[in-house]
Amino acid sequence: MLSRPAPVGIALLGGLLTAVGCAPPLTQTEVKFLETRELDLPYDEAYSAAMNGIMSLGFTIDHSDKESGIVTGKRRDSQVGPKVMAGIAFGIIGILAVGDRDEAVTFMLSAVEPGVTQLRMKVVVNGKPVIDRQLMTKIWQQIEREAMLESRPSDREPATRPEEAR
Numbered sequence: 001m002l003s004r005p006a007p008v009g010i011a012l013l014g015g016l017l018t019a020v021g022c023a024p025p026l027t028q029t030e031v032k033f034l035e036t037r038e039l040d041l042p043y044d045e046a047y048s049a050a051m052n053g054i055m056s057l058g059f060t061i062d063h064s065d066k067e068s069g070i071v072t073g074k075r076r077d078s079q080v081g082p083k084v085m086a087g088i089a090f091g092i093i094g095i096l097a098v099g100d101r102d103e104a105v106t107f108m109l110s111a112v113e114p115g116v117t118q119l120r121m122k123v124v125v126n127g128k129p130v131i132d133r134q135l136m137t138k139i140w141q142q143i144e145r146e147a148m149l150e151s152r153p154s155d156r157e158p159a160t161r162p163e164e165a166r
Helices: 005-020 028-035 043-056 080-090 092-097 133-150
Strands: 036-039 060-065 070-077 101-113 116-125 128-130
Touching: 028 036, 028 116, 028 133, 036 133, 043 060, 043 070, 043 101, 043 116, 043 133, 116 133
Parallel strands: none
Antiparallel strands: 036 116, 060 070, 070 101, 101 116, 116 128
């Protein structure tokens, strides 16, 4: 008597494909959310936050034009973790199969109103435009940290002095 392995095999294959990254395509709203942010900062401070943010993640600034609002950076990720895993699983052939990952990011900044700047990000990996949620989220988080440093309260004059508040 034969058991029915097909449904189990199909379920396992489906789970594997989901785990590997065959997620459903993103909607246009999700893409816009990943690509665009507004910072409550004047243009100059937002520009500095973008440059400092990508530099602190190891990107080399390739091009910077403050007047047009364009910043581009590149970095090469040697993929040490994936190479080790491939080496364990497949030996030297696995290590050789996992190449380096060339990442590039481009920002376009524009002043929306005084004190508010919009940033739009595009990411290219190994020469192809991609929507890499993990990388883009990491970049946004770092830029937001830099933005907080740019607008730190210690640099600002308090609205009221302690003696005036009494």
